Amino acid sequence: SLPNIADKSLVYHQYDYMVRTDTVVTPGSDAAVLRVKGTKKGLALTCDCNAYYCYLDPYEGGKQAVAEAARNIVVSGATPLAITDCLNFGNPEKNEVIYQFAKCIEGMAEAAEYFKIPVVSGNVSFYNESKNKAVLPTPVVGMVGLMEDILKHTTQSFKKQGDLVILIGENTEELGGSEYLKNVHKIRYGKPPKVDLKKEKMVQDFCLKAIELGLLRSAHDVSEGGLAVALAECAITGGFGFKGEIYTSLREDAVLFGEAQSRIIVSIDEKEFSTFKRLAEEEGIIYQVLGFVDKDDFEFTVKNSRVKKISLGLDEISYIWRNSLKWALEK
Known part of the structure; x- marks a missing residue:
């Protein structure tokens, strides 16, 4: 529901973005x-x-x-x-x-x-x-x-139920500058996540190669709001749910809402996973299977020394995401 994350269509629908009918991907994706x-x-x-x-x-x-x-x-x-x-x-x-x-x-x-x-x-x-x-x-x-x-x-939206959802890149415990820290804990200081340009370029080059080879059905970068929010955006805009779990030694709020750089969420046909895996190993890319595209529910479990589970209906999070900016402006 935060303004930096919520749906911005209230703004861009006021403009003609189909001039000369050349627009293939309209506003709302990356x-x-x-x-x-x-x-x-x-x-x-x-x-x-x-x-x-x-x-x-x-x-x-x-x-x-x-x-x-x-x-x-x-x-x-x-x-x-x-x-x-x-x-x-x-x-x-x-x-x-x-x-x-x-x-x-x-x-x-x-x-x-x-x-x-x-x-x-x-x-x-x-x-x-x-x-x-x-x-x-x-x-x-x-x-x-x-x-x-x-x-x-490619767009950010999940495309087909049953597709594997994979994170390219690496989670960290960097929470500084995040929407989570700023809005949930009211902490407005600290260091933002660092950008390792070498890692960033490797992740980008790998993603582009996978797209060119036709391996990816969707791709979406992790930015404001962190991993959980990025997954929700893929689900909402695609009209599909998500079910998954991640095993980690990191604290669960950092995994869910930290804004570590050089991360991309992709979805692929399960039959393409062996090719994806081989390409990632050849390119030296860290990746992690998060789960799969589901029908209606949005469920994500983080398992470290504890278990943290998010379980929401797709309709619920979609309603909040799509209307929050309008509600804020009406106040």
Whole structure:
């Protein structure tokens, strides 16, 4: 129900996103996808930034904005191509603001250089303050990617009951900067999750290769809200439930709601698992089978020294997710 997580269709349904009838994937998944008429090619587009991460650690927040934008392009089936940015900050005459600005740019530049994605345009907006209080540092990253065959595009939605659901990447105990820590425990300090650019690139390259080979039925990156929320988004938008369990030595709230980077949830036909496993081993990718796509229920059990179980109906979580932003605006 949190505004940063809840369905945003109330906003984007006010705009025409079918101009020239080129839109193949409409808003609501990780990236929009447009066809290039007269060719098999497509373009994926996304905008990303976690301003709260940038407030807690501008350098890591800047890196994360680029990494997540690239991840959203990749899970749609496209190769990241170019970046534009919109850098929004407070009064640069204040030391803390110009520090945020400089460090965000350093982090963005490091990630862009590592991924070899050029920044081709952008703009800077300073003095964004009200009652002498600055906005959170918000370096928004817009990214475009290219797919050679638009028929191979992927979305976040679960597609078929019985499909295996797999996590690519590794869970950690990083809870700093998370929606869970900020909104449930009212803790607004700490370090946001770090981005290991090498691991990030490996996960993205593997996901893109699996999509190109036709192994994946869905792909969705883990971001705000953590693993449990990302699974719920896949279920809600696909109209399917989920049943699964995970064995871990980590604390259960970190597994469920921590926002560790470089993680992607995918679903595959069970018959493709041996091929998926072989490819992951060849590429040195850490993965974990989480469960399977179900019909109606959303159930997820974490087993460490204790057992934590989430058990909800798909209709219940869908109703909350789809209506919470409208309810908040009506208050």
